[in-house]
Amino acid sequence: MPRISVLPSAVADQIAAGEVVERPASVVKELVENALDAGATSVDVAIDEGGRARIRVSDDGNGMDRDDAVLALSRHATSKITRASDLVGIHSFGFRGEALPAICSVSHLEIDTAPADGAGTRIAASGGAVVSVADVARRRGTTVTVSSLFYNAPARLKFMRGARSEWRAIVEALTLVALARRDVRLTVAHDGAPALTLPPASSWRARVAALWGTATAERLLDVDDVAGPIRAEGLAERPQDVGTGTRRIFLAVNGRAIRDPGLVRAAEAAYRSTISAGLRPTLLLALTLPGGDVDVNVHPAKAEVRFRDRWTVERAVEGAVRRALGTLDAAAAIGARRWWSAPGDQPLPDAAVGVEALRAPENAGDGPLFDPAHDLPGTSSAAVALPTSVVAAPGEAEPVMVPPLTQWRRTYISFEHEQGLVLIDQHSAHERVLFERFMGVLERGEAPAQRLLFPITLHLGPAESEAFDANRESLERLGFEVEGFGGHTLIVRAVPMPHPRFDPERCLRDTLDALTGDRVASTAARHEKLAATVACKAAIKAGEALSPDEMRALFVALARTTLPAHDVHGRATIVRVGWDELERRFGRR
Numbered sequence: 001m002p003r004i005s006v007l008p009s010a011v012a013d014q015i016a017a018g019e020v021v022e023r024p025a026s027v028v029k030e031l032v033e034n035a036l037d038a039g040a041t042s043v044d045v046a047i048d049e050g051g052r053a054r055i056r057v058s059d060d061g062n063g064m065d066r067d068d069a070v071l072a073l074s075r076h077a078t079s080k081i082t083r084a085s086d087l088v089g090i091h092s093f094g095f096r097g098e099a100l101p102a103i104c105s106v107s108h109l110e111i112d113t114a115p116a117d118g119a120g121t122r123i124a125a126s127g128g129a130v131v132s133v134a135d136v137a138r139r140r141g142t143t144v145t146v147s148s149l150f151y152n153a154p155a156r157l158k159f160m161r162g163a164r165s166e167w168r169a170i171v172e173a174l175t176l177v178a179l180a181r182r183d184v185r186l187t188v189a190h191d192g193a194p195a196l197t198l199p200p201a202s203s204w205r206a207r208v209a210a211l212w213g214t215a216t217a218e219r220l221l222d223v224d225d226v227a228g229p230i231r232a233e234g235l236a237e238r239p240q241d242v243g244t245g246t247r248r249i250f251l252a253v254n255g256r257a258i259r260d261p262g263l264v265r266a267a268e269a270a271y272r273s274t275i276s277a278g279l280r281p282t283l284l285l286a287l288t289l290p291g292g293d294v295d296v297n298v299h300p301a302k303a304e305v306r307f308r309d310r311w312t313v314e315r316a317v318e319g320a321v322r323r324a325l326g327t328l329d330a331a332a333a334i335g336a337r338r339w340w341s342a343p344g345d346q347p348l349p350d351a352a353v354g355v356e357a358l359r360a361p362e363n364a365g366d367g368p369l370f371d372p373a374h375d376l377p378g379t380s381s382a383a384v385a386l387p388t389s390v391v392a393a394p395g396e397a398e399p400v401m402v403p404p405l406t407q408w409r410r411t412y413i414s415f416e417h418e419q420g421l422v423l424i425d426q427h428s429a430h431e432r433v434l435f436e437r438f439m440g441v442l443e444r445g446e447a448p449a450q451r452l453l454f455p456i457t458l459h460l461g462p463a464e465s466e467a468f469d470a471n472r473e474s475l476e477r478l479g480f481e482v483e484g485f486g487g488h489t490l491i492v493r494a495v496p497m498p499h500p501r502f503d504p505e506r507c508l509r510d511t512l513d514a515l516t517g518d519r520v521a522s523t524a525a526r527h528e529k530l531a532a533t534v535a536c537k538a539a540i541k542a543g544e545a546l547s548p549d550e551m552r553a554l555f556v557a558l559a560r561t562t563l564p565a566h567d568v569h570g571r572a573t574i575v576r577v578g579w580d581e582l583e584r585r586f587g588r589r
């Protein structure tokens with residue numbers, strides 16, 4: 001008796017279906033993607049019992065004539081590619097000609113469809129076989145109804161979850177589509193009741209507001225950046241808010257929603273030093289890159305892609321998010337309203353969902369926090385000469401306009417900005433400045449040190465001595481010239497001079513104390529830890545009076561950091577109160 005036999009095609013189809021159709025949500029995804037590929041501008045989805053009983057997707061796309069509609073149910077029948085080379089740079093969601101036959105093989109399926117200028121066709125099929133083909137009156141577009149999913153696939157049926165969890169998975173799948181194609185109108189009903197109505201949205205923010213509410217939309221910063229051939233756009237959570245709400249992740253590559261932990265990690269890396277370790281930000285990012293640089297045909301559900309040069313893509317993502325975090329919009333706000341709207345961000349057409357507060361100010365732009373080119377009201381137009389004794393970074397010439405500054409409680413520095421009142425925490429701000437300076441020094445070069453007239457002698461405990469030995473070279477680069485003197489005694493001959501009131505002895509002691517017992521693996525992580533620690537200990541403290549020159553120098557130095565709005569512990573350096581917010585509070589509007 002032969003041991004090998006070719007499977008009947010119905011069985012083969014069912015096996016193939018297993019890859020494409022895992023649960024009701026995968027059916028919904030495939031049908032909606034087909035609708036979008038057909039050029040639909042409006043898609044209506046109706047679900048019964050979490051998709052276990054019925055899934056219906058109607059679109060206003062191109063429709064099919066009768067021959068095509070029948071053909072669409074056979075395997076490898078597709079209108080989207082004809083040659084393997086068409087896969088390069090493909091713009092449609094589908095390309096395998098597999099989804100409809102796979103769904104059909106495990107359900108009762110009905111297709112009503114009509115092309116723009118032709119008669120309507122209704123096809124009924126069951127378990128992969130066409131049952132009837134008839135005329136039907138309908139306008140252009142297609143409606144696909146899938147009932148009794150897995151009725152003939154007991155193994156699959158057993159694995160379906162309850163209606164509620166299948167419904168949740170469907171909502172997730174539709175959310176991905178809604179974010180990938182915000183230009184399309186999408187409605188969803190569950191058990192006859194409307195569940196979601198998404199009007200076409202002109203911006204990411206508007207679509208997010210329609211999906212999750214205005215409050216969520218306003219927590220997010222615009223990301224829009226181009227690096228070589230790669231464009232990254234979308235929304236990223238303000239560091240201040242990370243960890244306080246539901247975390248959402250969305251990634252798309254050339255319009256296709258994908259999963260990619262590597263890209264998520266790259267985007268998260270941009271938050272380094274702005275949020276506490278372990279917190280995970282909400283990120284919605286869409287990448288556009290040349291079709292030849294991505295392979296979309298690597299995953300059965302098309303949920304992953306392969307990049308020709310992953311490293312470059314990850315760097316582009318990290319850079320894009322990093323730059324978004326460096327903008328004024330990234331600063332902590334009192335009143336939690338956005339200050340800055342991206343150009344072209346016109347939420348009004350999407351007002352159905354109440355995007356009230358997103359009034360874009362005139363000439364709005366996503367500038368860096370202290371934009372030298374930005375005309376600040378009440379600004380002394382003279383560029384500030386940097387007092388070298390204070391916090392000036394040497395060798396950086398670009399002038400920064402400094403508005404009049406006032407110190408409060410010897411702790412905060414305030415200034416007026418076009419969009420509102422801004423407060424800087426002098427310690428956190430200086431910490432950020434020194435952190436970036438020290439990182440620069442650790443990664444390349446040496447800090448200027450000041451020779452002490454009277455060297456300091458330090459007596460250390462064993463743990464501190466060990467911390468000193470482990471970080472000796474880096475500390476020397478930062479400007480500490482230290483000599484071991486046998487046992488646990490150090491002689492400090494030169495120290496960095498970040499500001500005149502700097503107490504080097506205390507700084508070194510506190511730093512070594514903070515570094516004891518530290519087993520940080522990578523050099524980069526060690527540098528970061530050291531730079532953050534020394535910056536914290538060396539920065540001017542709250543309670544220190546600053547001269548006008550010192551305040552100005554701090555302002556300029558902060559303006560030149562890459563992340564001026566965040567200190568190195570995940571706290572704000574800047575808090576802003578929009579004029580809007582003040583007007584609201586004073587009942588002016």
Ligand SMILES: Nc1ncnc2c1ncn2[C@@H]1O[C@H](COP(=O)(O)OP(=O)(O)OP(=O)(O)O)[C@@H](O)[C@H]1O
Pocket residue numbers: 030034035037038059061062063064072077078079080093094095096097098099100101141142
């Ligand atoms: N809603 C629709 N409107 C118009 N044509 C459709 C629709 N759904 C399917 N089709 C046609 O049927 C064909 C087969 O669809 P199917 O989803 O099986 O394959 P595909 O989309 O080409 O590839 P994939 O298997 O990757 O999804 C499509 O290529 C398209 O021509």
Ligand SMILES: [Mg+2]
Pocket residue numbers: 030033034093094095099100
């Ligand atoms: Mg398809």
